[in-house]
Amino acid sequence: MNKIVTVARWEFIEKVKTKAFIIGLFMTPLIMFAATVLPTLLTDNADETTKVFGVIDMTGSLTAPINARLTEKYTLENGTPNYQLKEVTDEDRDPEHLKTIAMGQLAAGEIEGYFILPKDVLERGVVEYRAENVGNARDQNRFSGILEEIIVDRRLRASGYDAAAIKKLMTDVEIKTFKVSKKGDEKESGFMETFFTGYIFIMMLMFLVLSSGQMLIRSVIEEKGNRIIEVLVSSCSSQELMSGKIIGLTLLGLTTVAFWAVMLIAVNFATPVPFVAVDNLALLLVYFILGYFMYVGIFIIAGSTVSTEQEAQQMTGYITLILIIPIFLAVPVMFNPDSTLVTVLSQIPLLTPTMMALRFSIQMPAWWEIALSLTTMTASIYGLMWTAGKVFRIGILITGKKPEFKEIIRWLRTE
Numbered sequence: 001m002n003k004i005v006t007v008a009r010w011e012f013i014e015k016v017k018t019k020a021f022i023i024g025l026f027m028t029p030l031i032m033f034a035a036t037v038l039p040t041l042l043t044d045n046a047d048e049t050t051k052v053f054g055v056i057d058m059t060g061s062l063t064a065p066i067n068a069r070l071t072e073k074y075t076l077e078n079g080t081p082n083y084q085l086k087e088v089t090d091e092d093r094d095p096e097h098l099k100t101i102a103m104g105q106l107a108a109g110e111i112e113g114y115f116i117l118p119k120d121v122l123e124r125g126v127v128e129y130r131a132e133n134v135g136n137a138r139d140q141n142r143f144s145g146i147l148e149e150i151i152v153d154r155r156l157r158a159s160g161y162d163a164a165a166i167k168k169l170m171t172d173v174e175i176k177t178f179k180v181s182k183k184g185d186e187k188e189s190g191f192m193e194t195f196f197t198g199y200i201f202i203m204m205l206m207f208l209v210l211s212s213g214q215m216l217i218r219s220v221i222e223e224k225g226n227r228i229i230e231v232l233v234s235s236c237s238s239q240e241l242m243s244g245k246i247i248g249l250t251l252l253g254l255t256t257v258a259f260w261a262v263m264l265i266a267v268n269f270a271t272p273v274p275f276v277a278v279d280n281l282a283l284l285l286v287y288f289i290l291g292y293f294m295y296v297g298i299f300i301i302a303g304s305t306v307s308t309e310q311e312a313q314q315m316t317g318y319i320t321l322i323l324i325i326p327i328f329l330a331v332p333v334m335f336n337p338d339s340t341l342v343t344v345l346s347q348i349p350l351l352t353p354t355m356m357a358l359r360f361s362i363q364m365p366a367w368w369e370i371a372l373s374l375t376t377m378t379a380s381i382y383g384l385m386w387t388a389g390k391v392f393r394i395g396i397l398i399t400g401k402k403p404e405f406k407e408i409i410r411w412l413r414t415e
Contacts, residue, residue: 198358198361205354
């Protein structure tokens with residue numbers, strides 16, 4: 001036991017002092033913030049100056065009312081209009097000639113882009129937009145929304161109806177969503193909260209597993225290359241060495257998670273993050289810990305069978321692919337968390353921790369699914385650790401050629 005503690009202490013102290021660990025400690029939460037919160041902030045970021053758009057209005061009667069409604073509905077923080085429409089006009093009303101003028105204004109930076117309203121826009125409802133940047137969906141949606149209102153008003157008037165009276169009878173419907181637990185408890189919850197709770201869990205597990213696993217593989221490769229491993233094995237058994245490495249890296253991982261948790265709590269107090277739910281936190285932690293140990297077992301097996309950095313990177317790439325599969329499945333899981341396919345995928349040990357985290361944030365799975373998944377994960381960890389012990393004992397002493405699968409099977413059969 002003393003030897004295990006000694007190895008664990010050495011692994012922890014050596015790794016915690018490295019620049020890579022310290023940089024990762026701060027960079028990982030920053031990357032997670034950039035990948036989750038920053039896109040939302042950028043999307044919701046308000047304009048600072050008035051945007052000018054050109055309009056080629058072949059009807060001759062839509063530019064003014066559209067501009068008036070845009071000015072009334074959308075303003076900047078300083079009270080000035082968010083949008084200004086500049087009608088592209090000339091004595092020559094030929095559409096191609098007007099397009100040439102609009103292109104000149106666009107090239108000169110006088111307008112962001114320009115809309116083309118054909119003569120039959122009231123009948124067909126088709127508008128063209130041309131610009132260097134056609135990804136400004138928010139601006140286009142606002143323009144089309146205002147235009148739709150005007151078209152509906154004119155169609156109603158043309159049919160003899162009072163558009164203003166009908167508009168008063170119409171109302172927008174807002175749906176407020178509340179998540180209901182099996183106990184009957186209710187909590188207001190939206191898409192952001194539902195999605196990002198599971199997403200953050202997956203990202204944290206992925207970063208922690210990959211950082212710990214890469215350190216483990218790199219440590220074994222260096223010790224094999226420097227022949228230090230032979231000295232270590234002469235001082236303690238391979239089982240003690242492996243256990244010490246696992247404990248040391250686990251303590252390193254717990255230190256990392258604790259630091260991230262403190263940062264998250266501090267940020268949440270300073271600026272509350274409404275889309276991070278903490279329901280079923282205890283179960284999430286159980287799956288997090290079991291998932292961590294399961295992937296650590298895989299990394300031990302991988303690290304014992306490779307001798308070069310190139311081989312290690314290849315192995316890490318395969319494991320990374322498994323970890324990110326649930327990210328691609330996130331949207332289908334949200335739409336149908338109780339489907340047969342999702343239920344089956346949730347019971348595959350390598351996918352269980354991340355799939356169940358997604359389902360917890362959406363809809364609580366049945367108790368038997370939780371019990372079965374925990375049982376299969378525990379059994380898988382036991383099997384992986386047994387396999388890791390066998391492979392580690394022989395693999396750490398082998399350098400040069402990477403062992404074939406048949407040879408690894410032979411290692412498992414040895415007593």
